[in-house]
Amino acid sequence: MSTNTESLPTVVVQPGEADRILAGHPWIYKGSIQRTTRPPSDGDVVQVKDHRARFLGIGLFNSRSKINVRVLSWDRVEIDRGFFLNRIGAALALRKRLMPGATSFRLVNAESDLLSGLIVDKYEDVLVVQTPSLAMDQRKKLIVSVLEELLKPRAIIERNDMASRKFEGLEESHGTLAGTPPERLHAVLNGLRFDLPATGGHKTGLYLDQQSNYEAVARWAKDGAVLDCFSFLGGFSLHAARAGAKSVVGLDQSADACTAAGANAAANGLGDRTQFVNANVFDWLKAETFVPPSEKLVPKFDLVVLDPPSFTRNRDSVPDALRGYKEIHLRALRLLKPTGVLATFCCSHHVDARLFEDVILSAAFDARRMLRRVATYSQSPDHPVLPGVPETEYLKGFAYEMVR
Numbered sequence: 001m002s003t004n005t006e007s008l009p010t011v012v013v014q015p016g017e018a019d020r021i022l023a024g025h026p027w028i029y030k031g032s033i034q035r036t037t038r039p040p041s042d043g044d045v046v047q048v049k050d051h052r053a054r055f056l057g058i059g060l061f062n063s064r065s066k067i068n069v070r071v072l073s074w075d076r077v078e079i080d081r082g083f084f085l086n087r088i089g090a091a092l093a094l095r096k097r098l099m100p101g102a103t104s105f106r107l108v109n110a111e112s113d114l115l116s117g118l119i120v121d122k123y124e125d126v127l128v129v130q131t132p133s134l135a136m137d138q139r140k141k142l143i144v145s146v147l148e149e150l151l152k153p154r155a156i157i158e159r160n161d162m163a164s165r166k167f168e169g170l171e172e173s174h175g176t177l178a179g180t181p182p183e184r185l186h187a188v189l190n191g192l193r194f195d196l197p198a199t200g201g202h203k204t205g206l207y208l209d210q211q212s213n214y215e216a217v218a219r220w221a222k223d224g225a226v227l228d229c230f231s232f233l234g235g236f237s238l239h240a241a242r243a244g245a246k247s248v249v250g251l252d253q254s255a256d257a258c259t260a261a262g263a264n265a266a267a268n269g270l271g272d273r274t275q276f277v278n279a280n281v282f283d284w285l286k287a288e289t290f291v292p293p294s295e296k297l298v299p300k301f302d303l304v305v306l307d308p309p310s311f312t313r314n315r316d317s318v319p320d321a322l323r324g325y326k327e328i329h330l331r332a333l334r335l336l337k338p339t340g341v342l343a344t345f346c347c348s349h350h351v352d353a354r355l356f357e358d359v360i361l362s363a364a365f366d367a368r369r370m371l372r373r374v375a376t377y378s379q380s381p382d383h384p385v386l387p388g389v390p391e392t393e394y395l396k397g398f399a400y401e402m403v404r
């Protein structure tokens with residue numbers, strides 16, 4: 001396209017790094033860089049070449065981050081308004097194709113949408129922006145103007161309160177970037193309304209990555225007694241109740257989450273069948289599975305959902321996390337009726353599907369239960385997976401029917 005990019009500062013990568021980048025992995029670590037032709041400033045656009053001076057891509061530079069370059073394009077393009085209009089427009093078109101009825105979804109999921117360092121969530125007519133990389137943060141105004149052109153939202157707010165920003169040399173910052181936001185955000189997911197606080201809370205407000213799984217799991221709920229562990233704002237609980245569950249118990253250690261979930265249930269006319277208990281799941285399950293030596297445990301639930309937070313922050317904590325996963329599975333299986341279904345999720349990057357299922361099987365073995373896998377789940381399609389960028393795949397889930 002443009003030849004201007006030829007004069008950009010050049011980052012030359014070490015021999016052996018080119019293939020990964022050409023295959024679509026956008027991160028270039030400090031240690032992968034052989035040299036730069038002239039020192040770029042943090043946030044600058046750079047061109048990336050291999051040690052034989054072959055062009056690899058155009059990216060954004062930050063010396064303060066462990067990731068020195070985030071590649072945005074594998075073609076020679078300017079990183080200007082037109083670029084963002086194309087990329088964000090393509091991201092929007094993908095959501096419209098894959099989730100045609102959805103009105104709240106993740107519009108831009110960083111690497112998944114070839115926009116490393118940018119996240120945009122759509123909560124009905126309000127957009128929530130996160131810019132965890134310095135270079136994207138510097139381009140916030142441009143991004144906001146593109147979002148306004150494409151979606152004409154009522155408001156665009158920024159929620160940059162993630163600790164990871166400090167590794168990029170960024171302060172936390174939140175506030176309104178455009179328009180006038182309502183006091184509380186809300187989202188309609190699969191026809192159910194969820195209210196959430198405008199500040200605080202998890203992620204940008206809701207776990208949008210579970211949107212497609214809420215419906216898929218609810219199919220096991222009809223006429224049953226449901227236990228939703230780590231229920232947060234009631235995503236699985238409300239979908240299960242709407243699908244015809246007789247009763248739903250949600251468990252969360254956050255009192256605010258339980259109150260909000262209860263209000264969401266009531267607002268959707270599902271308050272009579274749902275109950276949210278403010279408890280630590282580990283303690284609650286322990287108490288429920290305790291039986292005096294002479295008695296037998298009577299299982300109560302037809303569907304148990306386990307959707308815990310990531311128990312791992314790094315590789316070192318994986319063994320502890322696995323112990324945690326095993327414990328909740330063991331106890332959940334003991335509470336499940338003979339024909340019941342366990343739907344279970346793991347959002348930890350460091351525990352893959354194989355390892356996760358191994359833990360579940362080992363819990364089943366200890367509980368003397370046999371399982372039949374009846375469904376496999378992944379993150380919702382608005383969190384697309386690029387197989388060439390393994391970090392884009394993190395949420396996995398399974399449903400098992402108890403065979404005996």
Ligand code: SAH
Nearest residue numbers: 207230231232235252253254280281307309
């Ligand atoms: N299933 C939810 C997301 C769960 S996020 C949804 O679809 O929206 C994890 C939730 O677990 C948070 O709300 C957090 O408050 C809660 N939590 C974390 N550790 C917990 C524990 N030990 N016991 C109970 N709740 C816990």
